[in-house]
Amino acid sequence: MAHFADRLMEAVERKRSHVVVGLDPDYALLPPDLLAAQEGRLYESSDCRKVAAYREFLFSLLPRVAARSAAVKIQLAYFEAAGAEGWRLYQDLVGEAQSLGCLVIADAKRGDIGSTAEAYARAHLEVAGADALTVNPLFGTDGLEPFLRRVRQTGKGVFILVKTSNPSSAELQDVELAEGGSLSQRLARLTAQWAAGAIGASGYSSVGAVVGATHPEQALALRRLMPGVPLLIPGYGAQGGRAPDLAGLFDSQGLGAVVNSSRAIIYAHRNRPGNWLDAAEAELEEMRESLWRVARAR
Amino acid sequence: MAHFADRLMEAVERKRSHVVVGLDPDYALLPPDLLAAQEGRLYESSDCRKVAAYREFLFSLLPRVAARSAAVKIQLAYFEAAGAEGWRLYQDLVGEAQSLGCLVIADAKRGDIGSTAEAYARAHLEVAGADALTVNPLFGTDGLEPFLRRVRQTGKGVFILVKTSNPSSAELQDVELAEGGSLSQRLARLTAQWAAGAIGASGYSSVGAVVGATHPEQALALRRLMPGVPLLIPGYGAQGGRAPDLAGLFDSQGLGAVVNSSRAIIYAHRNRPGNWLDAAEAELEEMRESLWRVARAR
Helix, strand or coil, rough: CCCHHHHHHHHHHHHHCCEEEECCCHHHHHCCCHHHHCCHHHHCCHHHHHHHHHHHHHHHHHHHHCCCCCCCCCCCHHHHHHHHHHHHHHHHHHHHHHHHCCCEEEEEEEEEHHHHHHHEEEEEHHHHHCCCEEHHHCCCCHHHHHHHHHHHCCCCEEEEECCCCHHHHHHCCCCCECCCCCCCHHHHHHHHHHHHHHHHCCEEEEEEECCCCCCCCHHHHHHCCCCCEEEEEEEEEEHHHHHHHHHHHHHCCCCCCEECCCHHCCCCHHCCCHHHHHHHHHHHHHHHHHHHHHHHHC | CCCCCHHHHHHHHHHHEEEEEEEEECCHHCCCCHHHHCCCCCCCCCHHHHHHHHHHHHHHHHHHCCCCCCCCEHHHHHHHCHHHHHHHHHHHHHHHHCCCCCCCEEEEECCCHHHHHHHHHHHHHHHCCCEEEEECHHHHHHHHHHHHHHHHHHCCCEEHHHHHHHHCHHHHHEEEEECEEEHHHHHHHHHHHHHHHHHHCCEEEEEEEEEEEHHHHHHHHHHHHCCCCCCEECCCCHHHCCCCHHHHHHHCCCEEEEEEECHHCCCCCCCCCHHHHHHHHHHHHHHHHHHHHHHHCC
């Protein structure tokens, strides 16, 4: 399989899109007409009803978002909360997105000791078949090695948590170290080392980093510590991140970063009249244009 | 439901056991006679064959370990690697262990922003129904709150990663902070704060901490920073931790810590002749006795 970062940068240029659409199925937020169409159908259990609704929602959405997004990001938590059938839907969704020409990032934030990390890497990058996985680096190098080995050998990608988008991220990630700088800055330097062995023709590594859009100045400093590391930027829109704040995170060709939005896109029908699929597509298109403009102005 | 830490301490005293048996199903390590008995049976796929073997292995093992262990710990990675059927087995296993009077710790090491952490907490503590969950604290307080809320309101427990058992844990967890002490020590102090609102009649909180057995002196220092926080200690046996090194982690009544062993117990047939179930039970009994002696000598 081709190098992950090369495939990601190619997708950004071909689709003229830095957007990663996050798939977070939440029953309470599903479009009312989709739920109404389910009325009267019989299901074995309420879990089966829920997963059937998720399936219809996400499989309807995918063809609309595939052409306009660099990748989709599947948030595992929501699939786990739907049990075994939720897990089956996750696996089916990976294949469906890929068949539509869309890269798939499994947002699982896994991290454990080496032997266990090996099982997680197999679960998500082989059995489910995602193109990339988000990972938590708290265990250090030996816990990351099973993921990094697949990056080097099989064209898969990882995104390592360096600075998350939530308010409490400061408690541990911003803490000042005796050596100088913050824990996130140390993580950024380590990520640059982990990334060094996996640089592709695009100049970017298949070892990427998660850096939140909600802390623009910190993000810029982290960007500089990790040249060649592609960024996956959460926190856009609903969490407060805006396109102009992200300008400095793209390189001179407008590459090197992709930006996630989940609820603001897939549940756009809450704020836009008309068909829910049209609402999602319109919201995505606005975000795509805003980011394209900012990135290409570099 | 009764307070988690009270239930855990009660189980330790009633079963005279500090052992947490880790359930890590690994097809390559299953007992040869169990695999031989599968020969000739037809399955829809090799995944189904694998999960059927795991099911027989774990459901045979549970009645043997339930009476001699304070809890069982289900390592999610191995179940995820078996796909949707693996997830179903995880859920079934939680119920089966509980029906045998055994507490269940889901070793999932989840961690994310608040809305996603809410879905993880629901998935493991409600849908799957585990008694406790291991969590990764990198996101800070707001990412932990959905777990802590269930601890306070529903008698569930969490174990927060404070110092892991793997060699590379030093890279981030031992890093010296400008304020003095290591990141793990800061994590221990934060854990003591998170734990303060959930102390039970036993004097222990349902907010516990994971502290590896492979770093005995560090573990002792961390123990002192978190009085009232029950410890879940991995790294015993196969990873090098020994019972005498753990003496200082128990309180004057021999309580306050439980110790996990996975492969050394459930795959004991590799080193002991005879029936694989007897081998596992004998290995567990030796560990139980060693720890009981050390803890009660306090």
